[in-house]
Amino acid sequence: MNFKDIARSAVFAAALGSAHLAQAASPTTVSQPIDDRQTVTLSGNTRPEARPVNDRGALPAVFRLDNMQLLLKRAPSTEAALATFIDSQYDPASPNFHHWLTAAQLGETYGPAESDIAAVTTWLTAHGFTVNGIATSRMTIDFSGTAAAVNSAFHTEMHRLSAAGASHIANMSDPQIPAALSGVVAGVTSLNDFRPHTNIRRRAQYTAALDGATQYAVVPADLAKIYNFNPVFSAGVTGTGQTIVVIEDTNVYSPADWATFRATFGLSKYTSGAFTQVQPTGSASCGNPGVNGAEDEAILDAEWASAAAPSAAIELAACSNTSTVFGGLIALQNLINGKSPPSIVSISYGECEAYNGATQNLAYYTTYQQAAAEGISVFVSAGDNGAAICDYRGYDTSAYHGIGVSAFATTPYNVAVGGTDFSDTYFRKNATYWSSTDGSTYGSALSYVPEIPWNNSCASSLIASVFGYSASYGSTGFCNSLAGENFITIVAGSGGPSHCAKGNPTIQGVVSGTCLGWAKPTWQKVLGNPADGVRDIPDVSLFAANGVWNHFYVFCDSDPKDGYSCTGAPITWAGAGGTSFASPIMAGIQALVNEHQHEAQGNPNPVYYKLAVKEYGTGGNATCNSTLGHGVSSACIFYDVDYGTMDVNCASTYNCYRPSGNYGVLSTSDSSYQKAYASGLGWDFATGLGTVNVYNLLVKW
Numbered sequence: 173m174n175f176k177d178i179a180r181s182a183v184f185a186a187a188l189g190s191a192h193l194a195q196a197a198s199p200t201t202v203s204q205p206i207d208d209r210q211t212v213t214l215s216g217n218t219r220p221e222a223r224p225v226n227d228r229g230a231l232p233a234v235f236r237l238d239n240m241q242l243l244l245k246r247a248p249s250t251e252a253a254l255a256t257f258i259d260s261q262y263d264p265a266s267p268n269f270h271h272w273l274t275a276a277q278l279g280e281t282y283g284p285a286e287s288d289i290a291a292v293t294t295w296l297t298a299h300g301f302t303v304n305g306i307a308t309s310r311m312t313i314d315f316s317g318t319a320a321a322v323n324s325a326f327h328t329e330m331h332r333l334s335a336a337g338a339s340h341i342a343n344m345s346d347p348q349i350p351a352a353l354s355g356v357v358a359g360v361t362s363l364n365d366f367r368p369h370t371n372i373r374r375r376a377q378y379t380a381a382l383d384g385a386t387q388y389a390v391v392p393a394d395l396a397k398i399y400n401f402n403p404v405f406s407a408g409v410t411g412t413g414q415t416i417v418v419i420e421d422t423n424v425y426s427p428a429d430w431a432t433f434r435a436t437f438g439l440s441k442y443t444s445g446a447f448t449q450v451q452p453t454g455s456a457s458c459g460n461p462g463v464n465g466a467e468d469e470a471i472l473d474a475e476w477a478s479a480a481a482p483s484a485a486i487e488l489a490a491c492s493n494t495s496t497v498f499g500g501l502i503a504l505q506n507l508i509n510g511k512s513p514p515s516i517v518s519i520s521y522g523e524c525e526a527y528n529g530a531t532q533n534l535a536y537y538t539t540y541q542q543a544a545a546e547g548i549s550v551f552v553s554a555g556d557n558g559a560a561i562c563d564y565r566g567y568d569t570s571a572y573h574g575i576g577v578s579a580f581a582t583t584p585y586n587v588a589v590g591g592t593d594f595s596d597t598y599f600r601k602n603a604t605y606w607s608s609t610d611g612s613t614y615g616s617a618l619s620y621v622p623e624i625p626w627n628n629s630c631a632s633s634l635i636a637s638v639f640g641y642s643a644s645y646g647s648t649g650f651c652n653s654l655a656g657e658n659f660i661t662i663v664a665g666s667g668g669p670s671h672c673a674k675g676n677p678t679i680q681g682v683v684s685g686t687c688l689g690w691a692k693p694t695w696q697k698v699l700g701n702p703a704d705g706v707r708d709i710p711d712v713s714l715f716a717a718n719g720v721w722n723h724f725y726v727f728c729d730s731d732p733k734d735g736y737s738c739t740g741a742p743i744t745w746a747g748a749g750g751t752s753f754a755s756p757i758m759a760g761i762q763a764l765v766n767e768h769q770h771e772a773q774g775n776p777n778p779v780y781y782k783l784a785v786k787e788y789g790t791g792g793n794a795t796c797n798s799t800l801g802h803g804v805s806s807a808c809i810f811y812d813v814d815y816g817t818m819d820v821n822c823a824s825t826y827n828c829y830r831p832s833g834n835y836g837v838l839s840t841s842d843s844s845y846q847k848a849y850a851s852g853l854g855w856d857f858a859t860g861l862g863t864v865n866v867y868n869l870l871v872k873w
Contacts, residue, residue, distance in 0.1 A: 198250045198284055201355025202291040211327060211348040214359040216530030219366055220680035221335040222342045228332040231341060233320035235330070239304065239457045239494040239502075240322075241361040242292065242313040243535050244284050254282040258545050258585075259694065262778045270771065272547030275308040275509045283310030288356040295353065299325040305455030308509040309542055312361070312535075314456040322363065330363065336565055341365050341495065346676075359531030362496050367421070368521040368528075368580065369564055370469040371553040371755075373663055373718040375747030376628065388594075388606055389726045389743040390715065392437045392479035393615025395757065399714070400620070401480070403867040404764055410442055411481030414763035417507065417514040418473035418756055419521075420490040421499035423449050423460070425467045425731035430486070432738045433475040433728040438613035442482035447474055449488045454506030459492035461499055468734055468746065472727040473520055473756045480760020487514070501535065508543050515772035517543070518551045518759035520752035522578035524562035525672040525689075526681050533579045533673045537690065540585035547772040550586040551759045553751035554578060554710040555666030558629065558820040559827075559838055559848045559857065562681040568662050571838050573681040574826030575668050575848055581709050582670035584693035585775055588709035589755040590859050591626040591665030591716025592813055594723045595799070598624070598634055602722075605801065614742050619802035620865075624816035625713075625851050625858040626749070628720040630659035631819040631837040635720070644821075645829060645837045645845065651821045652833035660835065662820040665716055665751065667849060667857040670707040682826050695778040698861070699788040699854030710860035711777055713813070714757055718749025725753050761866055768870050783809050783872060784854070784861045792853040798862065809869050810862040818858040819847040 246254065260268040273281075289310060293303045301317035319330040326347035333340045342364035349357050388394075396402050404410075424430070430447040434440045451458045474486045489507055491499035500521055507513055525533055543550050555561045555578045557568065562576035581588035596605045599622070607616040624634065636643070636650035643649040650656040670689030678685035689706035701708060718724050728738040729746040736746040766772055773779070787793050787809055795805035798813045821835045822828035829845050830836025840846040849857035 198282065199247050200285045200287050201247055202288045202352055204352040206291065206295050206350045206352045208350055210351045212351050212354045213346050213348050214531060215346050216676035217346050217359055217363070218344070219342045219364050219529070220527060221333055221340065221366070222331070222344050226333045226335045227344070228334050231319040231330040231332060233318060235319040236316070237319060237322060237495045238316040240315055240496045241456065241535070242296070242315060243358040243361050243531055243538065244289070244292070244311050244313065244356055245358040246282060246284060247355065250282055254545070258541070261545065261774065270547065270774070272772065272774065273545045275513070275542070275546065278542060278545060279308050279310040284356050292353060292357060295350065301325070304457060307455045307505060311538055311542070312456070312505060326360065328363070358534055361535045362529060362532045365495055367493060367498055368523040370466055371520050371522055371556050371752040372469050372472065372748050372750040373556050375724045376719045386602060386722060387743060388616070388723045389747065390723060391614045391726060391742060392439060393611060393613045394617040395479055397615060397617040397619065398621050399863065400865045400867045404870055409764050409768050409870065411484030411760065411763040411767060412444055414481060414484040414516065414767055415487055415514050416477045416481060416484050416756070416759050416763050417487045417489050417517045418470070418477060419500045419504050419517055419519045420466070420470045420473070420488055421461055421493050422464045422466045422470050422490055423462060424471045424474065424488065425463055425729065429471050429728040429730050429738060430474050430478070434478060436728070436742060437479070439478060439482045444483045445478055446485045448485070449490065451491055452489050452503050452506035452510065454509050456502045456506055458502055458506055461490050461492040467731055468729050469520055469752055471729050472748065472752060473518060475727050476725070476753050477518060477756035477760045480757045481763035484760065484763045501539065505539055508539065508546060508548060513546055513548060515547060515766055516549045516759050516762050518756040519580060520553045520755050522553060522555050522561065522580045524576040524681065525579040525582065525670065526562055526576055526677045526683060526687065528579040530674055530676070536580055537583045537585070540583045544585040544775045547774040549759070549762045549773060549776055551755045551762070552581040552586045552588055553755040554581045554588045554590045556591070556664070556750045557662045557666055558627070558664035558818045559666065559668040560662045560820055560822070561666055563662055569660055570835065571662050571820055571822035571828065572824040574683060574824070574828070575838065575840070576672070576681070576683060577668040577670060577709060578666065579673060582673055582690055582707050584690060584707055587711050587758065587776055589751055589758050590667050590710030590713035591751045591754055592623040592713050592859055592863055593626040593717035593721050594621045594715065595624040595721070595815065596621055597721040620804055620811070622801040623715070623798045623811065623813045623863060625813065625818040626665035626717045627816065627818050628659065628661050628663040629820040630656040630835070631821045632817060634816050635659060645833070646831050647833040649833065651835040651837065660821055664818045664820050665713065665858065667710045667818065667860065669704055695781045698781050698784045699790060699792060700852055701855040708857065711780060712758065712861050713859040713863050714754040716749050716751050716754045719747070724749050761864065761869070764866065765870055765873055769873060779873060780861060788812070788854040807868065808865055809872055810864060812854065812862045813859040814851045814853055817847050817850040819849065
């Protein structure tokens with residue numbers, strides 16, 4: 173059966189009728205009078221920066237905190253019923269297969285009892301808060317009030333802080349709620365204004381010691397050649413009728429940049445492609461954020477999603493950050509609680525689990541869970557700091573807090589997208605994989621290019637070997653050498669186990685105390701994935717490097733404040749890397765899948781892992797090894813990246829093997845070299861299942 177035959181013969185479970193909703197109305201959990209003197213503490217919800225050394229005094233009592241979010245929770249029996257139902261939505265043998273719910277159905281069937289919500293809103297108003305709205309799913313309440321009201325209701329104090337050279341506000345102790353509400357209130361999503369970071373890394377310039385001055389700017393034509401989009405495009409599957417939403421907290425500098433990108437790289441011929449910016453309305457207030465300094469993230473997300481699905485509509489959904497809530501979270505929540513939710517979203521922001529806080533971690537879990545039940549595919553960049561996400565603070569020099577992963581990417585209901593680099597430079601085979609001249613749309617890739625984990629650090633055994641070092645650690649190792657000084661960085665593709673999604677870390681930014689990770693989902697079973705009982709990331713990867721081996725992405729960003737322009741040869745445009753590119757590209761690939769299947773697919777992970785089990789089996793598939801490059805089998809869905817590491821340098825006592833010297837390497841053991849993490853056969857923490865052959869993914873879906 174050929175590609176078009178498969179498309180014509182698709183059968184859709186959604187046409188079979190309404191979903192089999194087995195859960196009755198949620199039980200009432202508020203059964204006792206609400207007494208503010210009888211409280212429970214919501215542990216794990218104080219930022220580690222909220223310490224006396226950073227304290228600049230209490231906020232004025234009248235300080236206004238608008239559009240906070242109270243996160244609700246279901247009764248345990250209801251939560252278990254919903255998890256079971258969602259599993260059935262992804263089981264082809266179930267009558268519920270692909271019977272997606274609406275937000276209203278979720279609220280009515282699996283949301284907290286109306287009487288419980290009424291009790292909560294009455295309590296809020298009694299403390300002087302204004303209740304602005306309740307989400308259709310019944311899982312969040314938008315409310316506003318003063319610092320005095322927060323202090324009184326939640327038994328904490330709101331203070332000003334000065335941390336890492338910036339001013340912030342935050343609660344100084346874990347909030348408390350009346351014990352009578354503990355069955356329905358999970359907590360305040362956040363009581364601080366610390367924001368997640370983007371996952372873009374500007375182009376880095378390295379010396380010719382990494383072999384060659386030739387720079388390879390990856391453009392859409394290269395992407396299509398390397399990952400085998402072209403047969404899909406030739407078959408007429410280009411994203412027609414699909415919408416991809418990129419979640420932001422800023423608008424782009426100029427929408428014309430998106431059009432320039434498409435015109436320059438030959439994408440304008442796909443005339444149904446469109447770009448819009450929206451501020452999604454809903455129960456949570458969504459202000460227009462304008463342009464606030466992260467517009468390079470926003471425009472690259474929109475451009476590279478379009479590169480992967482050139483006929484799709486690209487929608488940038490952005491809300492202003494409130495005094496306590498990330499605008500991107502508001503945008504996503506309003507979208508999935510609306511009457512016409514998108515089928516695909518991409519998020520390129522992140523924050524480590526141990527910093528984000530237990531309630532905010534749960535907010536992302538709950539939001540993505542709702543998306544999965546509604547048939548929405550959520551793609552999230554895994555991060556750009558190896559397994560040291562908790563050490564991203566804008567300077568990326570070394571790991572001090574041990575192994576940590578992004579709370580945005582570790583839920584069971586999203587695809588975590590990691591990052592690779594191309595290894596042709598390392599193997600001295602540039603000419604094998606890249607033409608010396610560009611095509612009409614600036615592409616020069618000749619075939620699939622072998623890959624390694626993206627890693628700019630001196631802890632990379634490959635970089636160390638180029639400089640003649642057999643080891644990266646120790647006083648005579650590369651990281652402690654003069655040559656290694658240029659590579660003291662934790663910039664690398666990210667992955668690792670979920671270990672602090674819940675609980676309370678007792679050491680700032682370190683997995684400790686009562687920290688626990690999200691449980692391993694049933695579908696995450698494949699060769700290479702450890703039996704560790706927790707959610708592991710990434711799931712899949714794509715190229716994401718920013719130049720260490722002379723390859724990087726280009727994008728059009730005409731904002732003069734960013735120092736770029738969109739004129740001249742694209743190699744002079746904005747150049748960067750990061751899993752911020754990989755996530756929207758995977759979202760674009762999903763748009764092709766949805767078009768091909770004629771329906772939304774929801775969380776793609778159950779399908780990814782099922783396909784990977786077939787490809788890798790119990791011993792791996794040597795014909796799909798990425799190091800084969802153009803010799804890799806034409807039948808592979810996943811390219812198994814098993815050469816190199818994403819290990820980064822460290823300088824502490826947490827997950828740091830440092831036998832001598834100033835710098836060690838991130839390790840699962842402090843007393844021996846157990847790199848965190850190496851690539852390997854099948855799934856691994858460095859690149860997940862590997863990268864994808866788009867044509868084969870669609871044909872074998």
